Amino acid sequence: MNLLDFEDDYKELVTFIPNKEVPIHRWYSFVEGYSTELVKKLINEQRVQPRICLDPFGGIGTTALTCSELGIDCISIEANPFFADAAKVKANINSYSKEGVEELVSRLERELLKCNGVVQFPELESITFFEDEHKKKWIFHKSSSEGVYDILSQINRLCINGSVIYRPLLTLSLASILLEVSNVFRNGKCLSYKRNWESRKYSRKQVHELFLNHLRTVVIDDINNYSGNYVDNTNRIILGDSRRAIAEIEEEIDLVITSPPYLNSRDYTDVYRLELWILGYISKFETEKKQRKKGLTSHVQIPIEKVSYPDVPELNSAISYLESSDVKLWNKGIPNMVRGYFNEMEKVIQSVHSRLTTNGRVYINVSNSAYSNCVIEVDVILAKIAELNGFECKEIRVARKINTSSQQSSLIGSEKMRESIIVLEKV
Numbered sequence: 095m096n097l098l099d100f101e102d103d104y105k106e107l108v109t110f111i112p113n114k115e116v117p118i119h120r121w122y123s124f125v126e127g128y129s130t131e132l133v134k135k136l137i138n139e140q141r142v143q144p145r146i147c148l149d150p151f152g153g154i155g156t157t158a159l160t161c162s163e164l165g166i167d168c169i170s171i172e173a174n175p176f177f178a179d180a181a182k183v184k185a186n187i188n189s190y191s192k193e194g195v196e197e198l199v200s201r202l203e204r205e206l207l208k209c210n211g212v213v214q215f216p217e218l219e220s221i222t223f224f225e226d227e228h229k230k231k232w233i234f235h236k237s238s239s240e241g242v243y244d245i246l247s248q249i250n251r252l253c254i255n256g257s258v259i260y261r262p263l264l265t266l267s268l269a270s271i272l273l274e275v276s277n278v279f280r281n282g283k284c285l286s287y288k289r290n291w292e293s294r295k296y297s298r299k300q301v302h303e304l305f306l307n308h309l310r311t312v313v314i315d316d317i318n319n320y321s322g323n324y325v326d327n328t329n330r331i332i333l334g335d336s337r338r339a340i341a342e343i344e345e346e347i348d349l350v351i352t353s354p355p356y357l358n359s360r361d362y363t364d365v366y367r368l369e370l371w372i373l374g375y376i377s378k379f380e381t382e383k384k385q386r387k388k389g390l391t392s393h394v395q396i397p398i399e400k401v402s403y404p405d406v407p408e409l410n411s412a413i414s415y416l417e418s419s420d421v422k423l424w425n426k427g428i429p430n431m432v433r434g435y436f437n438e439m440e441k442v443i444q445s446v447h448s449r450l451t452t453n454g455r456v457y458i459n460v461s462n463s464a465y466s467n468c469v470i471e472v473d474v475i476l477a478k479i480a481e482l483n484g485f486e487c488k489e490i491r492v493a494r495k496i497n498t499s500s501q502q503s504s505l506i507g508s509e510k511m512r513e514s515i516i517v518l519e520k521v
């Protein structure tokens with residue numbers, strides 16, 4: 095495989111950090127996303143401007159929104175309803191007017207000033223969210239949850255009739271402050287309690303202010319400065335499962351730019367449970383379980399069947415190692431997760447191939463993983479799987495070297511722990 099050093103160019107761009115300064119992209123921060131600048135660079139290196147692009151793991155829509163800006167149609171498939179809605183809110187930029195949002199924000203401000211009564215919290219099967227004297231821990235202090243539900247009920251009350259298009263926009267603004275006013279932070283694979291969380295409190299009014307401030311300083315500003323000439327890709331953002339949904343696309347695709355979940359046992363349903371449960375997507379464990387199953391196999395939060403996997407030497411040896419009896423793993427489901435991940439990624443690659451034009455390119459941003467001192471070279475393995483399925487791997491661009499846990503780092507060569515962009519071409 096042709097591994098090329100692109101660290102100088104891509105190190106920052108494979109992260110969401112640059113987007114935090116970019117209008118519209120900055121409406122909600124997403125650690126697992128990449129930057130609009132990366133997408134622009136990849137599009138700009140095409141010989142011919144693509145007509146239609148696909149992102150099978152669309153997240154909060156970085157590829158879709160960048161394509162809109164560049165005048166390109168884009169289909170974006172996303173399994174998580176909160177992320178799909180976040181992508182739609184941004185893609186729908188043509189529908190918002192500065193006057194419309196400003197008027198709503200002023201009305202919200204007036205209504206929120208009057209909110210000081212008892213709040214009716216929803217019935218959530220998970221009891222971890224709300225403060226209760228019988229519990230040791232809770233995710234929201236009483237004043238924070240009151241502030242959050244004041245906002246939610248006013249959004250629902252005010253965004254009716256002609257203003258209904260603003261409801262998802264305002265809800266995304268609320269989503270963008272949820273973590274801050276909670277007692278937890280995103281700690282890689284899970285949510286952990288902040289240090290001194292018991293004494294760090296937001297008052298109900300401070301929660302309102304934070305939300306209004308985000309709208310005034312970020313959202314209204316971006317709507318005001320919007321050039322007005324993006325292609326509208328809103329209806330091409332599909333809430334669905336790429337393992338099936340790609341096959342249903344009728345158009346021929348020219349270009350794919352994507353980043354699938356990494357093989358790092360991160361369950362998005364867990365890491366984004368504040369957004370999913372508080373904003374009304376989930377209220378029962380059964381729904382949460384169903385949501386977990388909608389994602390590509392890449393974590394061990396649900397039982398995983400033992401499935402076959404593509405015949406690639408690096409994968410054969412990784413699985414033989416992980417399945418050998420003397421290897422200690424922190425979860426016995428890991429070998430089946432690795433099998434499932436590559437089994438499903440092969441199917442995604444096959445369906446992408448069936449929809450892509452000849453010589454069409456696919457860019458996959460992914461990182462390698464390590465379990466029990468065994469590096470799984472996900473970039474090389476995916477490239478070889480693609481070559482078994484009608485693609486040529488032009489190169490693997492190494493974007494940055496990534497850290498592994500301290501016990502593993504002495505045993506694992508850092509050159510193997512890469513985050514890369516795999517460049518494929520349909521032959």
Ligand SMILES: C[S@@+](CC[C@H](N)C(=O)[O-])C[C@H]1O[C@@H](n2cnc3c(N)ncnc32)[C@H](O)[C@@H]1O
Nearest residue numbers: 127128151153154155156172173335336389390
């Ligand atoms: C690494 S993130 C992509 C982030 C995206 N590039 C962005 O900038 O917003 C991977 C995404 O794949 C989604 N996903 C996981 N399984 C999926 C599936 N089977 N079909 C569609 N999307 C899926 C996850 O919910 C997550 O949003």
